Amino acid sequence: MSKRYQVIIVGGGPVGLALAVTLGMRGIACLLLERRVTQARIPKGQNLTQRTLEHFYFWGISDALRAARVMPKDYPIGEVTAYGSLMSEWWQAPPGREVVRQFYFQTNERLPQYQMEAVLKQKLASLPSVELRFGWNATKIKQDSETVRVTATDESGARETLEADYAVGCDGGHSLVRAEIGIARGGTDFDQLMMLAVFRSRELHEGLKRFPERSTYRVMHPDYDGYWQFFGRIDVGEGWFFHCPVPAGTTKENCDFLGLIRKAAGFDFNAEFEHVGFWDLRVAVAEKYQVGRVFIAGDAAHSHPPYGGFGLNNGLEDAVNLGWKLAARLQGWGGDVLLSSYSEERRPIFHEVAEDFIARRIRNDAEFLRRYNPARDRAEFERAWSARASELGKRAQVYEPHYEGSPVIAAPPGGKSGAHGEHMLKARAGHHLAPQPLSSGRNVFEELGQGFTLLAFGEGDMTAFERAAKTRNIPLDIVRDTYAVERKSYEARLILVRPDQYVAWAGETVPANAGALLDRATGRAS
Numbered sequence: 333m334s335k336r337y338q339v340i341i342v343g344g345g346p347v348g349l350a351l352a353v354t355l356g357m358r359g360i361a362c363l364l365l366e367r368r369v370t371q372a373r374i375p376k377g378q379n380l381t382q383r384t385l386e387h388f389y390f391w392g393i394s395d396a397l398r399a400a401r402v403m404p405k406d407y408p409i410g411e412v413t414a415y416g417s418l419m420s421e422w423w424q425a426p427p428g429r430e431v432v433r434q435f436y437f438q439t440n441e442r443l444p445q446y447q448m449e450a451v452l453k454q455k456l457a458s459l460p461s462v463e464l465r466f467g468w469n470a471t472k473i474k475q476d477s478e479t480v481r482v483t484a485t486d487e488s489g490a491r492e493t494l495e496a497d498y499a500v501g502c503d504g505g506h507s508l509v510r511a512e513i514g515i516a517r518g519g520t521d522f523d524q525l526m527m528l529a530v531f532r533s534r535e536l537h538e539g540l541k542r543f544p545e546r547s548t549y550r551v552m553h554p555d556y557d558g559y560w561q562f563f564g565r566i567d568v569g570e571g572w573f574f575h576c577p578v579p580a581g582t583t584k585e586n587c588d589f590l591g592l593i594r595k596a597a598g599f600d601f602n603a604e605f606e607h608v609g610f611w612d613l614r615v616a617v618a619e620k621y622q623v624g625r626v627f628i629a630g631d632a633a634h635s636h637p638p639y640g641g642f643g644l645n646n647g648l649e650d651a652v653n654l655g656w657k658l659a660a661r662l663q664g665w666g667g668d669v670l671l672s673s674y675s676e677e678r679r680p681i682f683h684e685v686a687e688d689f690i691a692r693r694i695r696n697d698a699e700f701l702r703r704y705n706p707a708r709d710r711a712e713f714e715r716a717w718s719a720r721a722s723e724l725g726k727r728a729q730v731y732e733p734h735y736e737g738s739p740v741i742a743a744p745p746g747g748k749s750g751a752h753g754e755h756m757l758k759a760r761a762g763h764h765l766a767p768q769p770l771s772s773g774r775n776v777f778e779e780l781g782q783g784f785t786l787l788a789f790g791e792g793d794m795t796a797f798e799r800a801a802k803t804r805n806i807p808l809d810i811v812r813d814t815y816a817v818e819r820k821s822y823e824a825r826l827i828l829v830r831p832d833q834y835v836a837w838a839g840e841t842v843p844a845n846a847g848a849l850l851d852r853a854t855g856r857a858s
Contacts, residue, residue, distance in 0.1 A: 335494075336495045336496065337361050337362055337363045337463075337494065337495070337496040337497075338355075338360050338361045338362060338496060338497050338498070338658075338662050339355055339360055339361075339362040339363075339496055339497065339498050339499065339500065339658055339662075340362065340363045340364075340365065340480065340482050340494055340496040340498075340499045340500070341362060341363065341364040341365070341499075341500050341502055342365050342470045342473075342482065342499065342500070342501050342502065342503045342508070342509050343364075343365070343366060343501060343502035343503035343504060343507075343509075343630075343632070344364050344365070344366025344368070344464070344466065344502075345366075345449070345502060345504065345630070345631075346377065346445060346448060346449055346452065346630075346644060346647065346648065347502040347629050347630030347631070347647040347648060347650060347651050348364055348366065348500075348502035348503075348630075348651075349364070349449060349452035349453060349456065350387070350452060350647075350648050350651035350652070350655075351500060351502060351629065351651040351654065351655050352364045352456055352459075352462050352464075353391050353452055353455050353456060353459070353462075354391075354651055354652055354655025354656065354659075355461075355462070355655050355658065355659060356456060356459030356461050356462040357391065357459065357782065358655075358656070358659040358663075358782060359461050360461060360658065360659050360662055361461045362461065362462055362463070362496075363462075363463045363464075363465065363494060363496070364456075364462065364463070364464050364465065365465050365468045365469070365470050365482070365484050366464075366465070366466050366467075366468065367467065367468065367469040367470075368466065368467075369466050369467045369487070371446050371449060371450070372446065373444075373446055373607075374445075374446075374528075374530060374573075374607055375444035375445070375446070375530060375564070375566045375571070375573055376444075376445050376573075376638055376644075377444075377445035377448070377638075377641075377643070377644035378442050378443060378444055378445065378547075378564065378566075378641075379409060379440070379442055379547075379548075379641030379644075379645075380397075380440055380441045380442065380443070380448070380641070380644070380645065381429060381436075381440050381641065381645045382429060382432070382433065382435075382436035382437075382438050382439060382440045383436055383645065383649070383764065384440075384441075384644075384645045384648050384649075385397070385436075385438035385439065385440060385441055386436060386437050386438050386777070386833065387648055387649075387652055388438075388451075389437065389438055389777070390780075390782075390833075391455060392455070393451055393452075393454075393455050394438060396451050396454065396455075397441060397443070397448060397451050398441055400443055400447040400448070400450065400451050401441065401442065401443040401447070402443060402444065402447065402566065402567045402571075403442055403443070403547070403565065403567055403568055404568055407442070407545060407547065407568060408544070408545045408546055408547065409428060409429070409440055409441075409442045409546075409547045410425065410426070410427065410428035410430070410546050410547065410548070411425070411426075411428065411546055411547070411548035411549065411550055411562075412424070412425045412543045412544075412546045412548070412549045412550065413425075413426070413550045413551075413552060414549070414550070414551050414552070415551075415552050415553075415706070415717065416551070416552075416553055416598070417551055417553070417595065417596060417597060417598030418539075418540060418543075418549055418551060418563075418596065418597050418598050419597070419598030419599055420598065422706070422713075422714070422717055423543070424717075424720070424721040425543065425544050425546060426721055426722075431729055432729060432755050434757075434766070435755045435756075435757070435764070435766045435767075436764075436766075436767065437767040437775060437777040442547055444566060445644065465484075465486075467486050467487045468484045468485070468486050469484060469485055469486075470482050470483070470484045470503070470508055470509070471483050471484060471485060471508070472512065473499060473501075473508070473509055473512035473513060473626060474512075475499075475513075475624050475625050475626055477624075478497075479495050479496070479497070479625075480495070480496050480497070480498060480499040480625045480626055481493050481494070481495055482494045482495075482496070482499055497625065497662060498625045498626070498627070498658055498662075499625065499626045499627070500626070500627045500628070500629055500654065500658075501513075501626070501627070501628040501629070501632045502628075502629050502630050502632060502647075502651070503632055504630075504631045504632060505616075505631045505632070505635040507628060507631070507632035509626065509628055509632060510618060510628050510632050510633075512626075513623040513624070513626045513628075514623065515618045515619060515620060515621075515623060515628065516618070516619050517616040517617060517618045517619065517635070518616065518617065518619065519614065519615040519616035519617050519635075519686055519687070519691075520614065520615050520686070520687065520691040521612075521614040521616075522559070522613040522614060522691075522694070523613075524559055524577055524612070524613040525577070525578050525579070525580055525582060525610055525611075525612060525613070526559070526575055526576065526577055526578065526610065526611050526612070526613050526637070527574075527575065527576050527577075527578045527582065527587060527589065527592065527608070527609070527610055528573065528574070528575055528607070528608070528609050528610065528611060529573065529574045529589050529593065529605060529607070529608050530566075530572070530573045530605070530606045530607040530608075531572055531573075531574070531593070531603040531604060531605045531606060532570040532571055532572070532603065532604045532606065533570060533572060533601055533602060533603040533604070534569060534570050535601035535602055536563075536572060536597060536601050536603070537568070537569055537570060539597065539599055539601060540597075547564065547565045548562055548563065548564050548565070549562065549563040549564075550562040550563075551596045552697060552700075552701060553596075553701075554701045554702075554705065556576075556577050557698045557701070558694045558695060558696070558697035558698025558699070558700075558701060559577040559613065559694060559698075560575060560577075560637075560639060560694075560697075561574075561575065561576045561577070561592075561596040562574070562575055563596070563597075572603075574592075574593050574596070575638065576592050576593075576596060577613070578592070578610070582610065584608055584609075587608070589605065589608055590603055590605075611637075613637050614635065614637075615634075615635065615636050615637065615686035615687070615690055615691055616634070616635040616636075616686075617633070617634045617635075617679065617682055617683050617686050618632070618633045618634065618679070620675050620679065621633050621650075621674060621675035621678060621679055622671070622672065622674065622675045627654055627674065627675075629647065629650035629651055629654055630647030630650055630651070631643065631647065633650065633678070633679070633682070634646065634647075634682040634685075634686060636682075636685070636686055636690060637690060639690050639693070642682075642685050642689060642690065646678075646681065646682050646685060649678070649681075649733070650674075650678050652832050653674055653677060653678055653832055654674045654678075656782070656830070656831040656832055657670045657671055657673070657674055657855075658671070660831075660854060660855075661855075663805075664805060665804055665805045665806045665807070665854055665856075666854045666855055666856070667851075667854060667855035667856040667857070668855065669739055669740065669855035669856070669857070670740055670854055670855025670856075671855065672739075672855075673738050673739055673740045673855060676737070676738055676739060676749065677735040677738045677749055680737070680748070680749040680750050680751075681733045681749065681750065681751050682751075684750050684751035684752060685731075685751050688751065688752070689731060689751065700716065700720065703716070704716045704717070729754070729755060730752055730753070730754070731751060731752075731753075732751070732752070732753030732754055732755050732763070732764075733750070733751050733753070733764075734749060734750065734753050734760075734762045734763045734764070735749045735762040735763075735834060736748060736749055736750075736760075736761070736762035736763075737749040737750075737762075738762060739852075739855070740836070740852060740853055740854070740855050741761050741762040741834075741836055741837075741853075742761050742828075742836060742837035742849060742852060742853070743760075743761040743762045744761075747762060749762070757821035757822065758821065758822060758823045758824075759787075759822040759823065759824045759827045759835050759838040760835060760838065761835050761836065761837050761838055762834065762835065763834065763835055764833060764834055764835075765777075765827070765829055765833050765834065765835050766821075766822075768818045768819055768821065768822065769817075769818055770811075770813050770819075771813050771814055771816070771817075772813075776811070777833070779809070779811045780809075780829060780833060781807070781809050781831075782807065782831055783806070783807025783808060783809065783831055784801070784806060784807060784808045784809070784828060784829065784830060784831065784836070784850075784853070785808070785809045785810075785811060785828075785829040786808060786809070786810045786811070786826065786827070786828055786829075787811050787813075787822075787826065787827040787828075787829060788810055788811065788812045788813075788825070788826055789812075789813055789814065789815035789816075789819050789822070789824075789825045789826070790814065790815035790825045792825070792826070792841075792842065793842070794810050794812075794842070796842050796846040796847075797810065797842065797846045797850075798810065799846075800846045800847035800849075800850050801850060803847070804847070804850060804851070804854070804856070806850055806854055808850075822838070824838035824839060824840065825839075825840050825841075826838065826839050826840065826841070826842065828849070828853060830853065836849075836853040837849055837853065
């Protein structure tokens, strides 16, 4: 009889690796199948948010991740946006995610995805409960009320059927797992072909010294109907990638890659190409993220253009959200409602990201370019261009994913989960906890563990919570401190924090039934 696992992960990209780390650190026996043996060297998924770096902190590898960067330490990660070309007199360098820095425990980072994957793989090598099989391709998924069976083949053609309690498809936009369990996707298809070039050019680096230091340079041109042309740094000095819309039917043989790049830059320079390719501009979100014992995460659940760093960061958040919930169910302290909350929490986030933060921005840019033109009315254009800069600076502030509508969150009635919100230091049920110092000098985040944490500020008897958690085998740490100084900004004396650093409940006094609250937070109560 073949070995049985608790979780089989199909797909060993960043999301699959992150899920394996999340599960492995909790002692869950899992198998990861990945058809690739070698790692792609295309520098996608570079911008990692402050929230994503919190994950690496809790995995114990934030220092290793930062050491794997290829750009100088603390090099600015924001963007420059120019009209017409990068040599235009009209350009902006709006603030980026630095405006929300105080609400997260870590600073953001920028490095190629393949560097990040290498750090995750190194971590997995230290987790004995995780088995990695590279060169294995899943071909069929079947399930019943108790078991998931995954049929897989290796490079030699050997075939094996593997069993697990649960399976998760982290196998990309063309997900076999999603197709096998019959989940449909919907979204906006722009019917636009895009080109990608990866190249090296010292001359381009020198030519852009007119701008403050930035990592991304974007061009808005009236010919492209709001679609983006943008350069991204791989390193500081020579390494670049470039995305640009091209006509349908464009191929490697008939595309003037260097000409397109020079047009966007606004000056001639030499370039040494390392990769050229094409992709279709569309956003698509799965109608649900779970069928029975099978889940999907990352690109398998939501496909997107590489705009704004939303895709990879949301995929890693999927892995963290699902990972602790699977572990809780398998360890006996989480219920089935906790598992179903994964889809209910994560899907609304990326639905809004896809349509409001990506598709709507493209439409708004197209409308701007149609309405304003300096050749037609320079004064009108410059007024609109200046106003646009202030609006861009607000984007990071309003992107605040939360789970107010989750069945396992004790939020006010009528709440809805989504990506739109407002960053606050106040502890709110369904929202990410902001870091604050304790009287010991340590930060709250340094006291959070892999289970639930109850922050108890001020005098109070926490016996009700302790007894309720113990009888349910719910891992619960209690962190006691005074309700003073910065901790008052939470505006709550008691805060129940989930394993993913989201607030499950906040209040002033111990509730009448602490057990019922914990049952809700762990999905044991319907």
